[in-house]
Structure formats: structure tokens, C-alpha cells
Amino acid sequence: MLKELLITGTDTEAGKTVLTTVLSAYWQKYYPQSRLGIMKPIQSGVGDREWYQNTFKLEQSPEEITPLYFQAPLAPPIAAAKENRPVDLAIVWQTLTKLRSQCDFLLIESLGGLGSPVTDELTVADLAGEWRLPTILVVPVKLGAISHTVANVALARQTRINLKGIVLNCTQPHSDAEIADLTPKDLIQSLTNIPVLGYLPYIDNLTDLDKLAQIASNLDLEKLS
Template identity: 30%
Template sequence: MMLQRPHDYFVTGTDTEIGKTLVSAALLLALAQRGQSTIGMKPVAAGADLIDGVWHNEDVDALMAAATMRAAPELVAPYLMQTPAAPHIVAELENVTISGAHIQSCYQVLTTQADVVIVEGVGGFCVPLNADLDTADMAQTLGLPVILVVGMRLGCISHALLTAEAIAARGLKLAGWVANTVDENMLYPDENLAALRARLPAPLLGRIPRINELTQTRRAQAAAACLNLNFLTL
């Protein structure tokens, strides 16, 4: 496990399409407002479009837009794959060998370029990357405290508690969690939030409503305004 930097965090979620990128970008913006230089990293990204001869992933682009420092794309997203599917399947189809050591090396380079590096996982906390490596292994190798994005919808309590247990089982600290509204029509959202606050062993960093802004940047700005980072080591 690497020596932990005090300002870096690993962002995971209770599922895929749960708001990890939104929260990661919001964290980058909020930390920049505190005067810190920032870089976002998404080590494994599946799903890309060819634009002007360059492969672009929407999540990676959002992180790069929210960061204060411009970093080499191959460091920000060392494994950028084309097909939007489970990463271990895509990696095999596209003949990509995902290496935890290479991810660690890229992260270490990024730490020399900014005060803060926010690392976003892929999918949930235990998504396979290859036959021998999953995202939990990646988080454990980096050794970063974890911020959990809880998608507020039916079933979120069990998903969040199970993910918190998995994080603890890897010897990692759950530094905080963010409640992100996925289902605007969820019944009893306040009661669900209260149940999570009573059971998760970390502070609530913010509650994000459904944001319907048209651009990634404006969505991230709106989400950043919902965060309270006073509980974090900054």
C-alpha cells in the first residue's frame, strides 16, 4: 500500500451510473475554490467516441474540465477503452491488459503535478478488471481514503452498507459519503437518508438533488455547491 497523501481520495459508488463522475468533478471544483491545484484521474474507462481523430470518454472529459491542472490524457485515463460495457469483458475483447502497477505508476506521476488527485473508480467497488484484479484491489493498491457516492433510490441502504463493509474489509478508510438523487420519485427519501446517516461509519458530505443543467460543467458546479468538505482532511 502506498504512503497516503492527505488530500487525495478514491471515489466509488453503490452501483454504476450512480453519480461518481458528478461527485468527483464537484470535489475538484470545491477543492479548487479552497486554493488547491487539482487533477482528476479515471484509471479505467469503458466507452469512447472518436472525435477529430482522438478517443474521448465523457467521464474523463468531465474530470479534465473540472481540474485546475492540465495533465497528459494517458496519465488521467491510462486504460481508455472503446466499448461501453463491463471493463474486464471489454479489456479482453480489445486485447488490453489492465495492470495495477501501471495505474499506481500513473497516479504517482500525477501527484507531482497537483496538490490534490481525485481518483474515480469504475462501476461499483468490486467490479472485475481482469481475471486477477478488481476495482477494490486498485483502491487498496493506491491506499487512498474512500468517498462513497450513494445513489438515492429504492435499495440504496443495503447497497451502501454492503459497500462500506467491503471498503473496511480492504483496510481502507471511508472518509465520507455523498447522497446523490437518482430517483426523483423515491418514496421517503428523508427517512432513507436518516437511516444511512445512522448506519454508515462516516460523515455525510452533501446531498445532491437531481440536476438538470445541460452541460457537465454546470452540473458539476451545482453539485459542488451542495458539498460540505469540512469533515475531510484538507
């Protein structure tokens, strides 16, 4: 498996935290002697940093999980302006570099989707491309998912992102027939030429780490090597 992986999505509720949690549970269960790192580079409002601190035993300070933290749950350039602060990406880069050297595997959960603004000039896609982060795209199972996936893959190619795969996430319970109709795996792969690593079922309890590790093992993680 890769040494680091950026988890991004087609939008803010795609399931990035779910996939990051599932992969973290898998890593800590099957590679207990290695050091896992989790990073949420920029966070606006309470949420993911607190979740990862409380759920996993990490050898990281809160500032190493989230180098930039803003109070208002808004896009970073807007939240930063309300606090009269800059979005200082140098701090994020320094922390990323440090964790890269210390961790055997680093999961990086992006804010929002690939098109989400990080600064007034840069999006998540720009950073993922410039920083050469191997990336997984999380796509929620819903009407419109196919077109959203195609558009995001096009953006990834435009910004030269190393897009390793797509994970389809059930944000609510769906039957197999509904999943096949809303997010047909073969069609998505044909349209994007990116492998679909599998589906995440609807998960109503993210605290059962053994179950989450089993769910992760059903994904085609060999394609991440």
C-alpha cells in the same frame, strides 16, 4: 482537505462523475492558485475522460487522465480480452504516482462500484485498499439504497479501505420527504458508523460550474481533512 480522494459508488449509475465534477468545480473556484488533477484510471468506451478534458482546464494529457482506455463499454477484463490486451495496472500506478507528486489535490473517479472487476482477480475495492486511497462512497437516492450502502461499507472494511464518508445523490428529482424515506441520514450513519457528508440535489446541468461549487460547499467537507 486531503491531498487525494477516490470517488466510488454502489453501482455504475450512482453519480461518481457528478460528485467528481462538483468537487472539481469547488476546488478550482476556491483554490484557483493550486493545481487540481483528475484521474479516471481505467475507462471502457467514450465518456468521462472526454468530459473532464472539455469541462476543466487541466495541466494533464489525455493519457494522464486515463492511463488505460478500452473501446468496448464493458468491464475492463472483458473489454481488454476483446482487444487482446492486458489490464496493465503498472501503467495506472505509475501515472497515479506521477500525479500525486505534481498536484495539490487529486480526484480519482473509479470505474463502476467497489465490487466492479478491474482484472480477473481484482476489484475496485481491492485496489482502493492496497493503494491506500482515501475514499468517498456515492449512493443514489432510491429504494434499496440502505441495504446497498451497508453491503458496500462491509466490503470496504473487508478490504481495509479508508472510507471517509458517504454522499447521497439524487439521480432524479425527489421531494425532501422522499429523500428522508429512501435514504435516512441518521439510520445510514447508525448502521455503517460512517459519516454522511450530505446530499447532492438532482442536477440537470453540469456545465454551470459556479452553481456546482456552491452545491459542494453545502457538503460537510471538513470531515475529509
